Amino acid sequence: MKTIDGRPYATRAELSARAGYKGDATLRALWAERESNGHPPARRIDRALFWDLEVWERWFTEYRRQGNGVDYSGNADEELPPAGQAKVLGINASAISHYRDNPPPGWPGPAREERLESGRVREYRTRRQLWEYADSGPRAGVAGRTPAEGADPKVALAVEALAAEPGRKAGETAAALAEQYGGGLSTWKRAVTEARRQG
Template sequence: MQTIDGRLYATRAELSERAGYKGEATLRNLWADRESNGHPPARRIDRALYWDLEAWERWHTEYRRKRNGVDYSGNADEELLPAAQAKVLGISVSAVSHYRDNPPPGWPAPAREEKLESGRMREYRTRRQLWEYADSGPRAGVAGRTPATGPDPKVALAAEALAAEPGRKAGETAAALAEQHGGGLSTWKRAVTEARRQG
């Protein structure tokens, strides 16, 4: 990083690392599409491009939020049951249930637990906890997402679709998911492939 006029500037490689992407391909694509996505301008120093770190991180957070399928409305301190947690994150209730025994990296501890008559514990999490989790790394089908940063709702949906119709071809499953939930076919193909790998 370099300090220019009292502000920190970072290279594409440094931005990729801070954002949790593998390699620079995702940021190259975002830069190439800057006219439509509002990517901040760069400064050329010698032969490298540098971006104002603060401005870029603010833009990237908003860019990710627009694409991650998370509902940022409501009272941040409201404690939610698993079904509502899933709705906020845009994932299935079964994914949230699965996290009880196999939490992904960064999954927040319950804000409160309540013991049911069955002896099982009901876990409550606040909207704030879920928003922070969603914002902690690339997720929700964003290109270049690293699996270690959090659950991908598209992979969870693909796993459900594969379980519902195990004999269906991967391409057909991906096409059905794209039609049902929107998004590109190639994105859903990657989600189906990842769901099969994890399954």
């Protein structure tokens, strides 16, 4: 990080870390498509690119919200049962049930619990909790991003995954990506195939 004219500026690697990505492939793809996605301009300092951190974070939050499938309407403090939580997040209701035993990173604890006649416990979360979870970074259950024209963030994520574990089989990599980011296994298999072709 650098301070320029009293404002914090960050490199692509620093922005990637703040956004929750393991590498910078996704942000490289977004930068390459800046004319179509409105990515903020950079300043070149000693052969490195730097972005105004506050400007970039505002843009990235809005960019992620545009295609993340989340419903931001309604009363923020309304407590929702699992089916309502799934609807807000734009994911399958079975994912919410799965999160009870295997919560993804950042998944909020329940606002309250209700014991059903069957003995099972129904967990309620507020819309605000769900919105904060959706805005916190890449999330399970849905890719969370709309692919920019030309550059597919899924392929960029597959490139990162292959680089992190080069000995892993393509099918295992695709399954891990589907589990981490959501979406169909066949979609991730295509992304891994394309990432291998590019690599």
